[in-house]
Amino acid sequence: MSATLSHTGYILRGNPVTLVAGIGAALLILVAIVAPSIAPYGPTVSNVPLSLQPPSAAHWFGTDQLGRDVFSRVLVATRLDLAIAASAVSLSFVLGAMIGAFCGYAGGRLDRWVGRFVDVLMAFPLFVLAMALVAALGNRVENIIFATAIINLPFYIRFARAEVNVRRNSGWVEAARASGNSHARVVLLFLLPNVLPAMAVQISLNLGWAILNAAGLSFLGLGVQAPTPEWGIMVAEGARFITTGKWWLVVFPGAALMSAVLCFNLLGDGLRDILDPRMRT
């Protein structure tokens, strides 16, 4: 345990960007947890006389067309956006890693069929596919999660398949078979844990992408509906006022979105170094 900690410390000292990204990500998660209690105003409480005020001491990020506090809304929206992204990514990761690992290990006909299916899935413009899924399944948060998970799935399948494929002929897999491991055990206990560090990078990068995707769907009016604070909707609503110089409606939720995506992307590389035991000496 202490070895892991000191190794983590070593990686972070050599790579301060990871440290910053890690702190940023931790901060985001913290905000997602405590936002409703620390937000200075109710996120949906409107105060029409004070509408469209620029940032001030009372309203740090200004107010929107209904006089709602943009700062409170940005804070509260963190929870929803992160929750959507995290559940979508975990869903596609678990499914994708399993399917990909078993295909990569088994090879043969199953592998070819799944491979073609993934190719077909990837041939769609993914965002359009997500839109279609949400439109067909109904305008609900669960369906945004589901759609985001589906369009992420091909990446995980391909990734896990490729990573398992290069390792399935390695000595330790043969040794595992000689030790009497069943094929399922070889995949789950031997191959997946070895593939995980590489996939952690993918997860982190994907988290940023999933946040962007969820916000994008809301921006287009799919999924999360208007009064709910959500970065995508806030940008969509604010866009109407940007021509009149009301920049704060778009800039703050947009900046929140951008920093969240950036944090998770930067975290990816650092995570790989920390999780890979071969990097330790």
Added chain:
Amino acid sequence: MTAPLLSIDNLKVTFSTRNGLVEALKGVSLSLDAGETLGIVGESGSGKSVTAFSVMQLLDRAGKITDGRISFRGQDITRASRSMLQPLRGAAMSMIFQNPRAALNPIRTVGLQIADVLRAHEALSAHEARGKALKLLEAVLIRDPEERLDSFPHELSGGMCQRVMIAMAIACEPTLLIADEPTTGLDVTTQKTVMDLLAEITARRGMAMILITHDLGLAAQYCQRVAVMEQGLVVEEAVPASLFGAPRHAYTKRLVAASPTRTSTVGSLVVDADEPAPPAPRVSPRRPAEPLLQVSQLVKIFDNGFRGVDDVSFDLAPGESLGLVGESGSGKSTISRLVCRLLDHSAGTIRFDGEDIGAIPSRDFYRSRFRKDIQIVFQDHGDSLNPRFSAFDCIADPLKLLTRVQDSRELRRQVEDCAHRVGLPTEFLNRFPHQLSGGQKARVGIARAIAAKPRLLVLDEPTAALDVSVQAVILHLLDRLRRETGLAYLFVSHDLNVVRMMCERTIVLQKGQIVEQGPSGALFTDPASDYARDLIAAIPHFDPEAATARHREAAAAG
């Protein structure tokens, strides 16, 4: 007396790593006269390659020469600038690397690559360069040189690639050639032809050569002087005859003892064996017992139509040790995997204890009751251990699955018992493979294989990746285990000396077929087939008289 061609004086090199500065060379002094061949031998980590790289100024960025002097033709090149080195490298001194395939550019024909070297130092037209390249390929005795000029590296065998490397190295007639493990990874017969070629070329052209190798026999056979390195220091330097005949330094003694020769026995490899070998309850090979393993007319045809194993039959008695020797592509590793049921055969039968285990497809064999009886030790101990399993987990895995040990205290006791039997201290059980040395990894691999108490142990080149001194200890261990437990061994190796020591009977394979088989002793002293005779003749050995005779011959040829 003239100044030596190359002199290295008290050279110190440090590498900066995350664990601080590591001193790789701690004051190495060597000198080399024009036309002389100097061998540097030592085990991994002894600093022999670092020495060569320092001379060529090819150290990577983490390495720094902190002290000492290297002079070449009287010129100090210790801290030479790039512009000063450029005309020297390739033209005055050149290097041959260990893995010829990796050192050649895969997307350029070999002719162009040789031409590149020539044109870097001389103004030549493309046509002239091609003509010279052709001459060089002729000089390294490549068959059909004209055709080979337009070949890509992947179209050539390992031995041919190394000849191309030699051609490149001698292209500009250097006065110093550094060969860093030039034949490691090549078959013995190929090794012999490549080394003979190198010796002949250097003698004829009056080139000096530094031969870096871990193989004492090779150094003894081809060098006029040999320096032994240990942990960044030259511990002994002498002519081969006295160095190997009467080693003075303790390390040299250990190294010489550990190198298998024609006459060595497992016991003689380890100078200070930790315990006396138990009296040999060796099973007589002619015991009239039912054979443990019966392989008949075994054939393996791979997907691409290659016949990896072609009609091989043999028996193995309980407690017997049978050696399979052959060069790469002879099918010896394939046979070991077929017998272990990790691979399906195309035809023939494999009977174990009278039962046809060949009928069970390899993918279902993990469920068979015979899985526990047939275990394997792999060649690459690093690769055969799951990087995310601790040594304990590795050894516990077969115990849990094959002997159904459930109780965690009982499991720990048994794992520790296995570790003890292979001489692995218990405190290493919590370590991960990357935290273990090569020898320790080998021990974990062996402990895992014997954990389930098998009756047949297949050893697929168990010591090929190890240093000689570690190899000696591991062979000793394997021999002791067999005496203690009465295990049968199927011992696969390319090293004939090792097989001779470890096995009562030996089978010689070539291209998937058995060319000769018989009791090991007789086969080695009096081989019946030409192929076996060639193999045995090609083993480098340090027979001092033969070595001196060879040098005289080479000098006369020059």
